[in-house]
Amino acid sequence: MMDDLAPSGSDKRPAVMPGTTGPLVGQNAPDFTLPDTLGTSVTLSSVITTTGVQGAVLYFTMWCPICDAHMSNMRNTVLPAYPNVPFFLVDYVSGSVAGAQNAELSNGYAGSGFTVLADTQQTVLGLYQATMGTTVVIDRTGVIRMNEDYKDGTRLKAALAALP
Template identity: 60%
Template sequence: MSFARALFLISALALGGCEDMMDNLDPSSEDLRPTIDENTEGHRVGQTAPDFTIPDTLDNSVTMSAELQGANGIVLYFTMWCPICDAHMTHMRSNIMPNYPNVKFYFIDYVSGSVQFARTAQISNGYADATVLVDTDQAVMNLYNATMGTTVVIGSDGVVAMNEDYKDGSRLNEILGALP
């Protein structure tokens, strides 16, 4: 019993001495993200969106900057065809996309590994009518620091207006409603 008490006392003292090394878990309303220089290219809101060219599931090359021509904006949704992604994409297709006919929506498959497998996943999941881009080497995913469910909005000026996880679509609706 005395060994356990001694071990506890030593542990408490050791952890108490790590005060400067522990995360600050006190909440604050201060935004601690780095300031963004709006004249730089990157994935953060306010930065110029990195351009890319990748194939769609019909093996046509799609270049983001070309797709922005004549559009109010572009929405990229990163999918891995899981039930959560399906729920998000179904919600987006039913409740968001019809309200923004001048915005181009692209689902990006970053897990299938080939155009052929991505096309199979697209059809088997009921998205044959949607435009699905195939990010075989996850280059676009890395450009936008994306993961499953990441939703990126790029305005007609080529600037990132949103880059965050899809939740219920309200934030996406808000951002799209503010596009010129």
């Protein structure tokens, strides 16, 4: 098979069936429970159904310079505008809660407004078909509104502004 050097640009993915669970926009977000860096269990479905919460943002980080640039941009330009949306940094590389806490502290994200979650088995990474920089917006009903790589925050802001 040869590479397609002149792609059509059309989206050839199958249509999403409403009510199904999976990582695609329009699907119900896979539920999960992960420990934060203090060892407290955080369950997605509990977070998004908390009174006053509009949804949640997941950002998958490996603490590299690119991730740091994304997270800094998000912290400075997006997070302050959405106080009713919890922002989670999903650490899928540290391998332990202690390792994730060390990464959070050494990278300057303690007390930043983000909650760091330790995905020690990379379970959530797999559930959302994520990789470095994947950013997921989930509304309060549990539906995925965005799942793509972070760029400059423009699409993230649009997805958050459109939350019901």
